[in-house]
Amino acid sequence: MTSSDNPSKDKVPLATLQERVYRELRESIMLGHFHPGDAMTIRGLAEKLGTSMMPAREALRRLVAERALTLLPNRRVAVPHMTPETFRELTEARVALEVLAARRAFPATDEALAENLAQINAQQDEAIAAGDWAQYQERNRAFHFALYACAPAQVLLPLIESLWLQIGPFLYLTRESLGTTYLEDRHEEAIAAIKGRDEDGLAQAIEQDIRDGMGGLPALLAKRTPAVTGGPV
Amino acid sequence: MTSSDNPSKDKVPLATLQERVYRELRESIMLGHFHPGDAMTIRGLAEKLGTSMMPAREALRRLVAERALTLLPNRRVAVPHMTPETFRELTEARVALEVLAARRAFPATDEALAENLAQINAQQDEAIAAGDWAQYQERNRAFHFALYACAPAQVLLPLIESLWLQIGPFLYLTRESLGTTYLEDRHEEAIAAIKGRDEDGLAQAIEQDIRDGMGGLPALLAKRTPAVTGGPV
DNA sequence: GCTCGCACACTGTGATCACATTAAAGATTG
DNA sequence: CAATCTTTAATGTGATCACAGTGTGCGAGC
Secondary structure (H helix, E strand, O other): OOOOOOOOOOOOOOOOHHHHHHHHHHHHHHOOOOOOOOEEOHHHHHHHHOOOHHHHHHHHHHHHHOOOOEEOOOOOEEOOOOOHHHHHHHHHHHHHHHHHHHHHHHHHOOHHHHHHHHHHHHHHHHHHHHOOHHHHHHHHHHHHHHHHOOOOOOOHHHHHHHHHHHHHHHHHHHOOOOOOOOOOOHHHHHHHHHHOOOHHHHHHHHHHHHHHHHHOHHHHHHHHOOOOOOOOO | OOOOOOOOOOOOOOOOHHHHHHHHHHHHHHOOOOOOOOEEOHHHHHHHHOOOHHHHHHHHHHHHHOOOOEEOOOOOEEOOOOOHHHHHHHHHHHHHHHHHHHHHHHHHOOHHHHHHHHHHHHHHHHHHHHOOHHHHHHHHHHHHHHHHOOOOOOOHHHHHHHHHHHHHHHHHHHOOOOOOOOOOOHHHHHHHHHHOOOHHHHHHHHHHHHHHHHHOHHHHHHHHOOOOOOOOO
16 A cells, blocks of 8 residues: 555656656646646746656647647647537546446455545545545545556556546536535445445446536536637637 | 548648658557567667657657557567457447447438448458458448547547557457358448437447457467467467 | 676667747838 | 738757667676
8 A cells, every 4th residue: 555556646756757747747637727728838848847848748748649638730739628518428438437447346346445435435525524625636536546446457547547637627617616516425325335245336326426526517617618619709 | 521531541741740650650550560569669660661760759659648559667669468358348448438439429320321331331241252351450440430420529539549559459360260250240230220210229239249349359369379478489 | 518797789768959830029001 | 000011939840969778699707
């Protein structure tokens, strides 16, 4: 638990500079530090991180390849815009892949994992009570990936992470509504399903958790960006 | 509609060199020109394509990000190995995503598309009869993506393409068995489902098509690579 | 004859530079 | 005063170079 739990932390100088830049950018994106449309330049990023162009350049292109950023026709890199339609597609993809990941993980789940998940869930509730939105998001991520990682998922995990990355820049929309609307605790249902050895129950809990969390976003999205990506005025 | 229909063709000098190298490598991988374990060097690729290191370097890293290639601990790039377990995971991921893509495409399908798919399917049968394995694979790909592209799929298509890329290096295993075992024509079933406005039927046809095509591979895989990643003689 | 050690070639990483394209101002003119 | 053209700054792309780590192959020593 102490050695390889936090591959994103800077415990080690992180072999290559490009990797460091990548991790930092990736974390910032997932935590919603960037907003849709924000443009980034190679030189700007390089200067901000104190490196030369090369690591920044490779980190940016890598994130573009993972669909976390988009390459504009100008060859400029920016945080992608999102339409309600694309968001629905993201939701369906998440449901399909994460339910599958949960089902694959199910045979490997046990009481110990259930306890671990319960602890994470408790921390998440604390975050809600404290109004700590960033911590809430972080613990939510920890919950899902702790479950999915039970079964070896060399294929599924990267795909799911790509989806989370694409959603990242829009999670800030949920900042104000943290804790305002009461939702069923789907995580609790998932834990109960694990303890009760109920695979279908686990799958349903995960699916509902995703739909609950993503459900309100298209509306917020339409409110924030009234005139699509087309032309302002 | 005439300008951006064929982004993969070389009708245009393809703006950047990196893009050309990327496309070429990607195509070679998908068509099974490389075998698992094959290592590639930046300088070697650059020399082969007549460019400098930079385009080759970025193309390789991009394919690594898309999971088409892997980055060995030595920082060397190679065609990934595959275990039967990973292959099953790939199959399940394909089923989940492609069935979803087919369902999303369904409302947009019509008679014209059915005719188009029927033509592709006929060409595929011709390829089988002629023993043209490469053409068979190409037409199979055309069939699936022609269907999935009916609905806007900015999220799903890249994910599916990533899966196809990961499978690419192992399709060569099917070379000898082309046409030797009779399989239900799931493509025909899919076309019939489209004509009959039967979404569930379409979904089942796609799922079975994937399972039929992928089913035999783990066995072939185990036969070819008895000693995991060890050493070829 | 076998093993250990050393030198050399090779690879990826990162930095720097040159160039063409594009966005942004600034100046000029109607 | 506003619109347009020109000049200028900035950006991505590609090339070249320097460096450190790795693996290989050759040779010396036991």
